[in-house]
Amino acid sequence: MSRLDSFIRRLTAQRDILNSICDLVKETEGPVLEFGLGNGRTYDHLREHFPTRRIIAFDREVHSYSASTPPANDMVTGDIRESGQAFIGTGAALAHADIGTGHDEIDAITLTWLPQLVAGVLTRGGIAVSGLPLDWPELEPLPLPDGIKEGRYFLYRRK
Template sequence: MSKISRLEKTLFRLQAQHACLAYAFGEIAARPGPVVELGLGLGRTFSHLRHHLPEREIYVFDRANGAYADCQPDPALLFLGEVDETLPALHDRLAGKVVLANADLGSFDREQNRRVAAMCARVLPPVMAPGGIVMSDLPLEMAGFAPLPLPPGARDGSYHLYRRQP
């Protein structure tokens, strides 16, 4: 039996994600550049990004659009399909420019998580700006990125932060 329930695990992940987003917003405040959201889901995180970064272009990638009506991204910045195909297709537009990327694609399937983490570690580095922040619900191994300590309010292991080295 697990030491924590799935409800607690979800709660800790959401608290950590919220704390990491607040940290990232401060880190990118003075830096121009777009934001990438991998995994629209119901649109709650996208809504939070849009609320706190209203002047930023937020590129959203997912297999399907299941977001609430009030959490819909700009259709011109929504890319549906497999992330490992749709994000690289925008290489010319985004290469080296993204200041914040949030990858929230994990599940309770460990094997799928391994594949998703490897895919994220492959497709995110080419679009990230030097000093850019990557947030992920899965641990990522990305050359040229340093892990960052989680901010207060984020439980270890519940979310992950990385900064691209200059």
């Protein structure tokens, strides 16, 4: 499969999973956390689906499309490994983490802290959607929507 095909499939999985969890998230109180604002595409998608929900975005620095940039009080800059710690116990209804790089050695380091952080920010029953697997005892894998191949994008519920 070409890298273009692989990229398209990953983004399709990302969108389909985010669409599939909307009702679950709407049943749960708490903010939405977007780890890895990037260009702001998924932030914009989340904003469309959760127009009344506070969405807090994280990135090293802001380099999003201007119309997809959160208000300053909902934007947290710096390394998520450190900046995320202040949000442990925040009771988020949804945490979306799109911070994989495709480089195994970099992603392996991210995986030493990301699963614990995501579990820590979510409320009980909160949903985690991630580009990297989040192997953590409090995060229960959920079935993926039809047509999404295992391992392309990941979905969990906080126990």
